Amino acid sequence: MILYVINEAYFLLSHRSEILRAATARYATFVAAPEDHVWAPEGFTIAEVEHLGARYVPIRMSRRGQNPFDELGTLRSILRVFRQTKPDVVHLLTIKANLYGGLIARLMGIPAVVFSVTGLGQVFVARGMLAALRRAVVTLALRFAFGHPGARVIVQNAEDLRYLVEKQIVTPDKAVLIRGAGVDADVFRPTPEPEGAVTIVLASRLLWEKGVGTFVEAAKILGGCSTRARFVVVGDTKASNPRSVPKETLEEWVNAGLIEWWGRRTDMPAVLAQAHVFCLPTGYGEGIPKVLLEAGASARPIVASDIAGCREVVQPGVNGLLVPPNDPAQLAQALDFMISHGEERRQMGQAGRAIAEREFNVDTVVKTTLALYDELLGASSQ
Numbered sequence: 291m292i293l294y295v296i297n298e299a300y301f302l303l304s305h306r307s308e309i310l311r312a313a314t315a316r317y318a319t320f321v322a323a324p325e326d327h328v329w330a331p332e333g334f335t336i337a338e339v340e341h342l343g344a345r346y347v348p349i350r351m352s353r354r355g356q357n358p359f360d361e362l363g364t365l366r367s368i369l370r371v372f373r374q375t376k377p378d379v380v381h382l383l384t385i386k387a388n389l390y391g392g393l394i395a396r397l398m399g400i401p402a403v404v405f406s407v408t409g410l411g412q413v414f415v416a417r418g419m420l421a422a423l424r425r426a427v428v429t430l431a432l433r434f435a436f437g438h439p440g441a442r443v444i445v446q447n448a449e450d451l452r453y454l455v456e457k458q459i460v461t462p463d464k465a466v467l468i469r470g471a472g473v474d475a476d477v478f479r480p481t482p483e484p485e486g487a488v489t490i491v492l493a494s495r496l497l498w499e500k501g502v503g504t505f506v507e508a509a510k511i512l513g514g515c516s517t518r519a520r521f522v523v524v525g526d527t528k529a530s531n532p533r534s535v536p537k538e539t540l541e542e543w544v545n546a547g548l549i550e551w552w553g554r555r556t557d558m559p560a561v562l563a564q565a566h567v568f569c570l571p572t573g574y575g576e577g578i579p580k581v582l583l584e585a586g587a588s589a590r591p592i593v594a595s596d597i598a599g600c601r602e603v604v605q606p607g608v609n610g611l612l613v614p615p616n617d618p619a620q621l622a623q624a625l626d627f628m629i630s631h632g633e634e635r636r637q638m639g640q641a642g643r644a645i646a647e648r649e650f651n652v653d654t655v656v657k658t659t660l661a662l663y664d665e666l667l668g669a670s671s672q
Contacts, residue, residue, distance in 0.1 A: 291318040292663060293377035295368065295387045297351045299323035299339055300330035302383070305408075305471045305580055307342065312656050313663070314343030322347045322371045328528065331556055347371050351386060361390075369394050379404060379666050385411055389428065392435025402440035402666035409577035409599055410450055429459060436460045442662055444468050446577030449598035466662060469602060470578030472652030473587045480589035480643050481563040483636065487517055488629045490593075491565040493524035493558065493581055494572070496535045501571030501595065503535070506543050507618035508571070508625055514548040519629050524561055526554040562588040566635065567628045570594045573615040578602050578650075587646035591638035593624045603650075609642035 292313055296302050302310060302321060313319050321344045327334050336346045350367040352360060368390055372380070381404040382391040388405045395403045414425060436443055436459060443460045444467075445451040451467055454460045494500045502523065509521035523543075527534045543549045555561050558581070562568065568585035570592070576599030585592055586603065592610030594600040604610040611624040628635050 291320070291375065291377050292379045292381060293320045293322060293347075293371070293375050294344070294381045294383065295322045295349070295371075295391045296383040297324065297386055298328060298330070298384070299336055299346070300327050300334055303338055303342075306383070308472070308474070308652050308656050309659050310339070310344060311342050312660055316660065317663070317667075319344040320347055320371075320375050320377070321345070322349045322368070322375075324349060324351050328530075331554055347375065351390075365390055365394065369398075372398055372400065378402065379663055381663075382406065383408065385428075389431050389435060392438065392441075393431065396435060396438045400438075400440075403435075403438050403442075404662065404666070405436060405441065405443045407443060407445045407450060407454070407577065409446065410453070410575035414453075414575050429457065433459050436464065440666060442466050442666065444659075444662075446470050447599050447602040449601070450577065468655055468658050470583060470650060470655070471580045472655035473580070473583035473646055473650050474652050475587050475643075475647050478559055478562065478584045478587035478646075480639070483566050484564055487515075487520050488566045488635075489520045489522055489564060490567045490569050490625055490628070491522045491524060491561060492569045492571070493555070493561060494570065494579075496523070496525040496527040496540070497531070497533045497574070498535060499533065499572065499574045501573055501615065504571045504573075504616055504618050504621055505569060506548055508622040509548045511618060511622035512626060512629075514546070515550060519625075521549045522552055522565070523549050524552045524555050558584055559588065562590055565590055567625070568592050569621075569625065570600065571613065571615065571621050572597070572600070576600060583646055583650045586642035586650070589639040589643040591628060591635050591642060593621070593628060603645075605641075605645070607638075609638050609645055 321339050325348045340346055349371055351364050372394060379402045380395050380400055382388045383406045441464050443465050445465055451465050455462055492505050496502055515521055527537050540551050544551050562585055568590045570579060572595050578599050582592055582603045592604050594604050594612060595615040596612035597615055604612055606612050613620040613624045
C-alpha cells in the first residue's frame with residue numbers, strides 16, 4: 291500500500307495526476323492532505339482525487355504556519371494517519387511533508403519512504419541571518435529524515451542533486467534524478483502563432499519571487515501593451531499570503547497599460563495557443579517548472595531565469611533564452627529579441643517541442659516512478 295502526503299491535494303492532481311492514476315491501478319493508494327485547498331480553483335473538491343481511485347485521509351498541515359502548537363498538531367496528525375493506514379511505502383511531497391513525514395516515518399520504522407524534492411525553495415535561496423539559521427535547522431532535519439534506511443530521494447534537476455549530495459543532506463545511493471513531472475505531448479500540442487501583436491505570457495502562482503515584478507518592469511521598458519507586443523500575466527493571487535502580489539497592484543499595472551491580467555486559468559493548452567512566447571523570470575528555488583515543459587511541448591520559445599531547474603529545460607539559443615534573475619533590463623532585451631525576430635522565435639519553438647517529446651515525456655516519468663515503488667515494495671517484503 292502507498293500513502294501520499296502533501297500540503298495541498300490540488301497540487302497532486304495538477305502536477306502528479308498521471309502518476310497517481312497509474313499508482314491506483316496497481317496498488318492500494320491513500321492520499322493524506324489538508325481539507326482546505328488554498329491554491330485550488332473554485333469548485334475543486336477532494337472527490338477529484340478519489341475519482342482516480344485513491345482514498346482520502348485528512349490531515350492538519352498549514353503551508354506556511356510556524357506556530358509551535360499548530361506544528362505539533364501537524365506531527366500528531368501525520369502520526370495518526372501512519373498508524374491508521376500502515377503504509378508499505380510513503381511518498382512525501384513538499385518541504386513540510388518531507389520534514390515531518392520523514393521524521394515520523396523513520397521513528398516509526400515505516401518500511402520505505404520516497405521523498406520528492408521539487409526544488410530547493412525559499413529556504414535554500416533566501417538571504418539573511420534568520421534565513422541562514424532556518425536553513426541550518428532544515429538541513430539537519432532533512433539529513434535525519436533522508437537517512438531512513440529505506441529512503442529514496444527524488445530530485446528534479448542535476449544541480450539540486452549535486453547540492454544535496456555535497457552538503458551531505460542525502461547520500462548518492464539514495465538519490466534518484468527524475469527530471470520534473472513530465473508533460474503529456476498529446477495534450478500540449480503545437481499550434482500556429484496567433485495573428486496580431488506578439489503575446490508574451492507569464493503563467494504562475496503570482497508570488498513576488500516568481501519574478502512578476504521583474505516581468506512588469508521589463509514590459510514598462512518595452513513600452514507596455516501596444517500594437518507591437520502584449521504582456522500577459524496568468525494566475526491567481528491570495529490576500530492571505532504576504533508573498534503574493536496584491537490584487538490592487540495587478541489592477542494598477544493593468545490600468546497603466548503595462549500588462550493584461552487573465553486571472554486563474556485551468557485551460558493551459560488554450561492559453562499557450564494564444565501566446566507567441568512564454569516567460570518565467572523566477573528567482574524561486576525551482577525543481578523543474580512544469581509550465582516550462584508545457585510551453586515547450588506547445589512549441590513556444592521560452593525566456594526564463596538562468597537558475598537551476600530552468601537551465602534543465604532551456605538551451606540558450608536552441609529553444610529559448612536565459613537571463614539573470616531580478617534583472618528587468620536583461621529580461622527586456624531578451625523579450626525584445628523574441629518580438630523582433632519572428633523566424634528565430636518559431637525555430638526555437640519547434641526545437642522546444644522536440645526537446646519536450648524526447649526528454650520530458652510524462653510516460654517516462656510515470657514508468658520510472660512506478661519502478662521505484664516496485665523496487666521498494668520488493669525490498670520491504672523480504
